[in-house]
Amino acid sequence: MAELLEEIDVTEEDSQKDKFLTFSLGKEFYGVEIIYVTEIIGIQPITEVPELPVYIKGIINLRGKIIPVMDVRLRFKKEANDYNDRTCIIVIDVKEISIGLIVDAVSDVLDISSQDIVPPPDVNVNSHNRFIKGIGKVGNDVKLLLDCEKLISDDDAQSLTNI
Amino acid sequence: MSDISKEPMLEMYKFETTQLLEQLEQILIRSEKSNCYSPEAINEVFRIMHTIKGSSAMMIFNGISTLAHSIEDLFYYLREFKPSDVDYEKLTDLVLNCADFMKDELGKIENGVEPDGNPEELVNLIKVFLSGIKQKDNKSIDSKELTREKSANPSDEDKQKYYISYNLNNSSKPHYKATIFFEDGCEMENIRAFSIIHALNDIADEIHSEPSDIIENENSAEIIKREGIKIYFSSDSEYDIIFKLLNDAIFLKKLELDELKDIEEMQNVKQKKTIDLDDKPIIPESSRLHEKEHTNKSFQQNIISVNLQKLDKLMDLVGELVISEAMVTSNPDLKGLNLDNFNKAANQLKKITGELQDIVMSIRMVPLSATFQKMNRIVRDMCKKLNKDVELEIIGEETEVDKNIIENISDPLMHLIRNAIDHGIETVEERTLKGKNPKGKVTLEAKNEGGEVIILVKDDGKGLNKEKILKKAIDNGLVQDNGKEISDREIFSMIFLPGFSTKESVTEFSGRGVGMDVVSNNIEKVGGVVNVDSVTDAGTTMTIKIPLTLAIIDGMNIRVGDSTFTIPIISIKESFRIKEDELITDPDGNEMIMVRGDCYPILRIHKKFNISDSIHNIHEGITIMVESEMNTVCLFADELLGEQQVVVKALPQYIKKVKGITGCTLLGEGTISLILDIAGLVKSNYK
Amino acid sequence: MSKVLIVDDAAFMRTSLKLMLERNGFTVVGEAENGSVAIQKYGELSPDIVTMDITMPLLDGIEATKKIREIDPKAVIIIVSAMGQEAWVKDAVLAGAKNFIVKPFKEDHVLKVLNSI
Numbered sequence: 006m007a008e009l010l011e012e013i014d015v016t017e018e019d020s021q022k023d024k025f026l027t028f029s030l031g032k033e034f035y036g037v038e039i040i041y042v043t044e045i046i047g048i049q050p051i052t053e054v055p056e057l058p059v060y061i062k063g064i065i066n067l068r069g070k071i072i073p074v075m076d077v078r079l080r081f082k083k084e085a086n087d088y089n090d091r092t093c094i095i096v097i098d099v100k101e102i103s104i105g106l107i108v109d110a111v112s113d114v115l116d117i118s119s120q121d122i123v124p125p126p127d128v129n130v131n132s133h134n135r136f137i138k139g140i141g142k143v144g145n146d147v148k149l150l151l152d153c154e155k156l157i158s159d160d161d162a163q164s165l166t167n168i
Numbered sequence: 169m170s171d172i173s174k175e176p177m178l179e180m181y182k183f184e185t186t187q188l189l190e191q192l193e194q195i196l197i198r199s200e201k202s203n204c205y206s207p208e209a210i211n212e213v214f215r216i217m218h219t220i221k222g223s224s225a226m227m228i229f230n231g232i233s234t235l236a237h238s239i240e241d242l243f244y245y246l247r248e249f250k251p252s253d254v255d256y257e258k259l260t261d262l263v264l265n266c267a268d269f270m271k272d273e274l275g276k277i278e279n280g281v282e283p284d285g286n287p288e289e290l291v292n293l294i295k296v297f298l299s300g301i302k303q304k305d306n307k308s309i310d311s312k313e314l315t316r317e318k319s320a321n322p323s324d325e326d327k328q329k330y331y332i333s334y335n336l337n338n339s340s341k342p343h344y345k346a347t348i349f350f351e352d353g354c355e356m357e358n359i360r361a362f363s364i365i366h367a368l369n370d371i372a373d374e375i376h377s378e379p380s381d382i383i384e385n386e387n388s389a390e391i392i393k394r395e396g397i398k399i400y401f402s403s404d405s406e407y408d409i410i411f412k413l414l415n416d417a418i419f420l421k422k423l424e425l426d427e428l429k430d431i432e433e434m435q436n437v438k439q440k441k442t443i444d445l446d447d448k449p450i451i452p453e454s455s456r457l458h459e460k461e462h463t464n465k466s467f468q469q470n471i472i473s474v475n476l477q478k479l480d481k482l483m484d485l486v487g488e489l490v491i492s493e494a495m496v497t498s499n500p501d502l503k504g505l506n507l508d509n510f511n512k513a514a515n516q517l518k519k520i521t522g523e524l525q526d527i528v529m530s531i532r533m534v535p536l537s538a539t540f541q542k543m544n545r546i547v548r549d550m551c552k553k554l555n556k557d558v559e560l561e562i563i564g565e566e567t568e569v570d571k572n573i574i575e576n577i578s579d580p581l582m583h584l585i586r587n588a589i590d591h592g593i594e595t596v597e598e599r600t601l602k603g604k605n606p607k608g609k610v611t612l613e614a615k616n617e618g619g620e621v622i623i624l625v626k627d628d629g630k631g632l633n634k635e636k637i638l639k640k641a642i643d644n645g646l647v648q649d650n651g652k653e654i655s656d657r658e659i660f661s662m663i664f665l666p667g668f669s670t671k672e673s674v675t676e677f678s679g680r681g682v683g684m685d686v687v688s689n690n691i692e693k694v695g696g697v698v699n700v701d702s703v704t705d706a707g708t709t710m711t712i713k714i715p716l717t718l719a720i721i722d723g724m725n726i727r728v729g730d731s732t733f734t735i736p737i738i739s740i741k742e743s744f745r746i747k748e749d750e751l752i753t754d755p756d757g758n759e760m761i762m763v764r765g766d767c768y769p770i771l772r773i774h775k776k777f778n779i780s781d782s783i784h785n786i787h788e789g790i791t792i793m794v795e796s797e798m799n800t801v802c803l804f805a806d807e808l809l810g811e812q813q814v815v816v817k818a819l820p821q822y823i824k825k826v827k828g829i830t831g832c833t834l835l836g837e838g839t840i841s842l843i844l845d846i847a848g849l850v851k852s853n854y855k
Numbered sequence: 856m857s858k859v860l861i862v863d864d865a866a867f868m869r870t871s872l873k874l875m876l877e878r879n880g881f882t883v884v885g886e887a888e889n890g891s892v893a894i895q896k897y898g899e900l901s902p903d904i905v906t907m908d909i910t911m912p913l914l915d916g917i918e919a920t921k922k923i924r925e926i927d928p929k930a931v932i933i934i935v936s937a938m939g940q941e942a943w944v945k946d947a948v949l950a951g952a953k954n955f956i957v958k959p960f961k962e963d964h965v966l967k968v969l970n971s972i
Contacts, residue, residue, distance in 0.1 A: 054826055
């Protein structure tokens with residue numbers, strides 16, 4: 006019985022494993038592992054909170070739950086874009102923290118198996134490349150795969166309080 | 169115990185044991201005060217220790233269990249033998265120390281650390297204490313000695329109540345011999361044997377056993393474990409029936425049942441001893457006090473303990489229900505429609521959600537009594553150490569406050585009481601010289617006042633030394649000596665400034681490396697304030713004002729630009745519009761306003777929080793005067809949106825702390841409003 | 856599926872026993888924190904088995920066992936006792952208790968005793 010359960014677990018995980026939700030920021034396409042994603046919502050009224058870094062736009066009311074939202078463009082030091090009806094908030098759960106990621110537009114869920122993923126070029130650790138876990142090849146396209154844990158990692162969370 | 173999943177039980181264990189220890193402390197202190205331990209008190213301590221022993225053993229917290237066991241033994245002796253001439257003060261000290269040990273261990277458990285304390289020393293102290301009592305009380309012990317105290321001297325047969333109860337000659341029935349072994353580790357083998365003999369009694373006569381003194385002799389369990397028990401009896405019943413009856417007993421390892429042809433073997437045994445099944449209970453009746461006087465206990469059956477997280481969740485849901493209700497009933501789609509029936513139904517809904525909210529709030533309310541009663545211990549210990557004589561008077565302990573608040577005010581209260589006794593109350597000699605009652609008095613009082621709870625910590629000691637406080641504050645650079653007149657209250661409140669302590673030598677109790685600023689910080693954390701009043705040689709009164717609850721507050725919503733903020737009504741003094749020419753600006757650009765002869769700083773929220781698109785002209789917006797502790801600030805906002813009860817929510821963990829904001833709340837339309845931290849804003853402005 | 860009434864003044868003990876029993880297919884129909892409540896609940900719930908602590912406030916387990924057996928001579932009462940209470944367990948057996956469990960109890964012991972009923 007226990008063995009059976011294990012098997013089911015494995016297949017469950019398998020079904021989630023190589024799947025990535027892809028989204029666009031300007032011309033680039035990014036991917037985020039589907040296991041982190043809890044939902045995708047349209048842009049919402051955001052309540053600004055003082056003293057936060059620019060890329061944290063504020064907080065939103067997600068059916069009674071208050072979660073912070075991060076503008077991924079600003080996180081990557083890209084220039085800000087006005088939000089429109091294609092703008093989406095991807096809600097992810099990482100290490101028990103719920104956070105919304107504001108992206109230009111959401112595209113598909115894709116299977117990218119590990120042999121199609123290459124590590125990012127080894128550049129300066131402080132560069133914004135550090136949020137990229139790997140580069141996925143899908144046909145002729147390239148998707149930058151996000152490291153969700155780094156994206157909301159502690160050093161940044163700490164810097165929030167120090168500002 | 170490995171087969172019981174420990175985790176869900178751990179919470180319960182901690183909760184119950186903590187409660188029992190609190191109860192224990194109260195009994196001990198009450199008893200010590202009256203300098204006698206009533207039979208009820210002794211029985212109660214026995215019971216508490218018995219329970220702690222049991223549950224700690226279940227959780228494999230052996231240190232606590234062992235210690236509880238030895239206290240149980242001690243109180244067992246006190247209960248059964250009622251020794252005279254017990255040093256109750258020493259007893260109280262001893263048991264309180266044990267309680268402290270257990271609390272420490274619980275603390276370790278709370279912090280996820282293995283409770284590794286060694287109770288050996290305390291166990292030995294208890295043993296020594298117990299044997300001390302026994303020696304003093306040895307006049308009649310021998311005759312009273314019970315199974316528990318294993319001095320059952322085999323030669324004192326006349327004292328034991330065995331007698332042959334069955335007629336030897338009336339034995340035409342077949343005789344049997346049963347030999348029974350129990351499973352290893354089944355415990356209390358002697359009682360198991362006794363149960364079998366008891367069950368056998370229905371169908372058999374002339375029952376004898378080997379060993380025979382199975383209840384009275386503690387070693388019998390050991391013997392039975394090793395050698396099994398042999399039971400001799402006569403019976404009319406068929407072999408199979410007897411066998412089945414015996415075999416039905418559980419934990420049997422081996423059963424042999426033989427019919428005896430030769431009754432001599434039986435006779436021999438019978439010469440020795442017969443089990444007296446009709447034996448009166450050995451335990452004196454007094455040991456099982458019925459405690460009818462404790463009638464309040466019967467309320468307990470109507471009380472259940474609930475996980476606080478569930479309660480918080482319920483609270484959240486009710487909060488959201490209130491919001492959704494508002495979203496439905498004041499939905500913009502309904503504008504301009506004639507909705508008589510809808511409105512009627514909506515009113516009913518409003519009434520019910522309102523009641524629901526009240527009930528949920530009331531569930532969270534807990535009386536202060538447990539917190540207040542804990543202070544008895546503090547007073548007792550301090551009086552002993554400092555050689556002072558202080559009485560603690562407790563008033564209004566039934567006053568209820570929110571559960572969260574209880575957790576946060578226990579430490580500050582302890583600190584204030586320590587302080588009152590250490591620095592406030594004089595020594596007996598000093599008090600006598602001053603013509604005061606040599607016995608000092610500390611009063612701890614709670615009462616409801618409006619939406620607030622007031623807690624007073626009052627002492628009749630020497631009062632605060634104004635000059636000394638002021639000098640110290642100036643020396644330490646905490647205030648400027650600008651010759652400006654400072655009110656007494658302001659001087660007294662300086663003791664709450666960080667890094668302030670008037671006493672040069674930090675004593676063991678009130679010192680502890682933390683100052684009074686910790687007290688005021690803790691109280692502020694729960695939205696409360698603390699004020700000081702003092703009269704030389706008459707005493708000092710600390711007044712703590714705290715809101716009834718933290719979870720729902722009366723708020724005033726204000727708008728600044730596109731943002732909405734909520735100010736707790738409790739901090740608002742008044743609001744008004746300022747004309748441009750009333751505004752005073754100092755050379756640094758700080759703005760101020762004179763109101764009724766006093767000058768107050770103005771804090772523009774849009775500046776503080778960097779909000780664009782807001783009103784800048786002072787006469788177009790609104791100014792709200794808010795107060796925290798002694799200081800007042802005027803906040804400038806665009807407009808007042810109105811008063812509303814709001815459910816306080818924490819900001820997401822990820823954002824952590826933002827200066828000037830304590831949390832957030834959802835408004836009717838589902839928008840988020842940030843709740844201003846008035847104390848923080850006022851403080852930052854005065855720095 | 857036996858119905859069990861758990862009597863103990865310690866909520867901790869009640870809950871650990873309850874979890875253990877429910878895990879093993881027993882139905883815990885009620886809990887009582889002293890002897891008098893136990894008697895009352897026995898009447899209301901008519902359980903198949905009562906597990907009875909000895910030291911309890913108001914009315915101890917031995918008295919409660921006696922009273923319940925007066926009301927219902929067929930009542931099945933299992934004493935839950937700690938080591939060192941042999942004399943009381945004996946009294947309880949005399950008062951009509953069917954069997955006993957020793958605290959801290961082990962799951963297999965408990966089941967053995969309860970399943971023997």
